Amino acid sequence: MTDFRDQSKRMSLGQKQELFMRLLPLLLIKAHQLGYDLRGGDLFRDPRVHGAAGESLGYGHRNSCHKLKLAIDLNLFLGGIFLQETENHRELGEWWEQQHELCRWGGRFKRPDGNHYSLEHNKSM
Ligand SMILES: [Zn+2]
Numbered sequence: 001m002t003d004f005r006d007q008s009k010r011m012s013l014g015q016k017q018e019l020f021m022r023l024l025p026l027l028l029i030k031a032h033q034l035g036y037d038l039r040g041g042d043l044f045r046d047p048r049v050h051g052a053a054g055e056s057l058g059y060g061h062r063n064s065c066h067k068l069k070l071a072i073d074l075n076l077f078l079g080g081i082f083l084q085e086t087e088n089h090r091e092l093g094e095w096w097e098q099q100h101e102l103c104r105w106g107g108r109f110k111r112p113d114g115n116h117y118s119l120e121h122n123k124s125m
Contacts, residue, residue: 008100008102013121016102016119016121017068017069019102020118020119023100027117028074030092030096031076031092036076036078036092037078037080038075038077039075040073041072042060042071043071044066044067044069045064045067047067063123064124065118065119065125068124070118070121071116071117071118071125072117072118073115074089074092074115075115076089076092076115086107086112087107087114089105090107093117096117102119102121104119104120104125105117106118109125
């Protein structure tokens with residue numbers, strides 16, 4: 001029997017970036033199916049601006065998956081209203097978590113970050 005947990009652990013960063021790009025359109029479609037409009041936020045945070053992985057520079061977490069191109073921030077709108085609370089993202093975030101064992105939703109973070117959707121890599125989310 002295939003151990004998918006073990007398989008995920010062996011995935012390279014490039015393989016995870018490809019998986020993220022494969023899953024991202026499904027996330028966008030799901031958000032629209034739930035009736036939201038979306039405006040894109042950060043996907044890649046360039047280490048030249050935000051510091052290398054583990055280094056704190058500019059804004060955001062020093063170990064952010066944005067630095068690895070494994071995260072996106074999505075801004076939700078409903079009827080033209082910007083939904084800024086983490087709870088507004090819960091349905092979409094919980095759906096995202098079910099798409100792959102590496103999928104992480106920022107609503108679970110110690111400091112909740114509801115609009116953050118990512119794949120885990122070496123404990124970065
Ligand atoms: Zn984020």
